[in-house]
Amino acid sequence: AVPLVVAVSTSLAAQNGFLIRNRTAFEEARNLGAIIFDKTGTLTHGEFGVTDVLTFNGFDDKEQLLSLAGSLEQNSEHPIARGIVKATDGLMKVEEFNSITGKGIEGRVDGKQIKVVSPGYLREHNIDHPTEQYEQLSGQGKTVVFVIINDQLQGAIALGDSIRDDSREAIQSLHDMGIQCIMLTGDNRQTAAYVANELGLDDFFAEVLPEEKAAKIKEVQQRGLKVAMTGDGVNDAPALAQADVGIAIGAGSDVAVETGDIILTQSNPKDVASLIALAKATYKKMV
Ligand code: ADP
Numbered sequence: 001a002v003p004l005v006v007a008v009s010t011s012l013a014a015q016n017g018f019l020i021r022n023r024t025a026f027e028e029a030r031n032l033g034a035i036i037f038d039k040t041g042t043l044t045h046g047e048f049g050v051t052d053v054l055t056f057n058g059f060d061d062k063e064q065l066l067s068l069a070g071s072l073e074q075n076s077e078h079p080i081a082r083g084i085v086k087a088t089d090g091l092m093k094v095e096e097f098n099s100i101t102g103k104g105i106e107g108r109v110d111g112k113q114i115k116v117v118s119p120g121y122l123r124e125h126n127i128d129h130p131t132e133q134y135e136q137l138s139g140q141g142k143t144v145v146f147v148i149i150n151d152q153l154q155g156a157i158a159l160g161d162s163i164r165d166d167s168r169e170a171i172q173s174l175h176d177m178g179i180q181c182i183m184l185t186g187d188n189r190q191t192a193a194y195v196a197n198e199l200g201l202d203d204f205f206a207e208v209l210p211e212e213k214a215a216k217i218k219e220v221q222q223r224g225l226k227v228a229m230t231g232d233g234v235n236d237a238p239a240l241a242q243a244d245v246g247i248a249i250g251a252g253s254d255v256a257v258e259t260g261d262i263i264l265t266q267s268n269p270k271d272v273a274s275l276i277a278l279a280k281a282t283y284k285k286m287v
């Protein structure tokens with residue numbers, strides 16, 4: 001039988017914007033030492049808008065650069081893709097589309113081989129890029145992706161996302177409970193550092209590939225902390241499973257929701273703080 005206080009908490013939980021799928025994990029939530037948040041769509045709104053288009057290496061048609069990149073991005077579900085498609089007129093047909101997991105996408109558009117990729121991809125393939133504007137844009141917290149046309153680096157697209165006010169409040173409450181707040185993202189280091197600094201986070205991991213996320217959770221557990229992970233994507237499932245408490249965003253992918261111990265039905269990071277407070281209150285009464 002379920003103790004009465006726990007049953008009451010379960011219905012309180014639903015009213016407060018979360019669903020408990022795993023009661024043991026909920027009980028663990030009162031002992032958490034760190035919460036790891038996915039950046040895009042959790043701490044930020046996850047709604048990107050194009051802010052700057054740069055061209056280089058002899059290419060100077062910004063409209064064409066956007067149109068080639070935007071056409072390719074029609075095939076991607078990434079928030080970056082939605083931002084670029086919104087900014088593009090004249091979408092063209094794409095052939096041989098392929099996604100480069102955690103790094104970008106590629107395909108043929110208008111007879112050209114196009115890639116839209118992360119700064120990390122360029123580094124890995126020893127492709128030089130103009131650094132001054134890049135550093136300025138990423139230092140402002142913008143996400144920058146590069147456009148390669150027929151193996152020539154021809155431009156970059158900067159996109160802005162915004163930090164949710166709810167994230168600031170969530171971090172404040174978690175800090176008040178003595179819990180460390182850490183961010184995990186596939187985005188580049190400078191962009192991540194900007195967000196981490198704005199929110200006053202205790203630590204962050206940037207340029208993390210999807211298959212590396214679970215290992216980062218383990219790394220924090222090895223610091224001797226009970227860890228919760230909050231994420232929404234298909235790629236977040238192994239990290240949610242590795243965490244002592246896996247918290248899935250209700251509006252996220254089915255895979256994340258099925259893996260999560262607790263689901264945030266309102267997709268609000270503040271509900272992480274409420275669920276910990278409720279776990280502490282519930283199990284204190286039981287001792
Ligand atoms: P996150 O969920 O933190 O954004 P991802 O692993 O989904 O991490 O993406 C990591 C990086 O890979 C992005 O910041 C971007 O540089 C690049 N990337 C991923 N998908 C795309 C895409 N559709 N178009 C361009 N770049 C992409």
Ligand code: MG
Nearest residue numbers: 040186233235
């Ligand atoms: Mg993601």
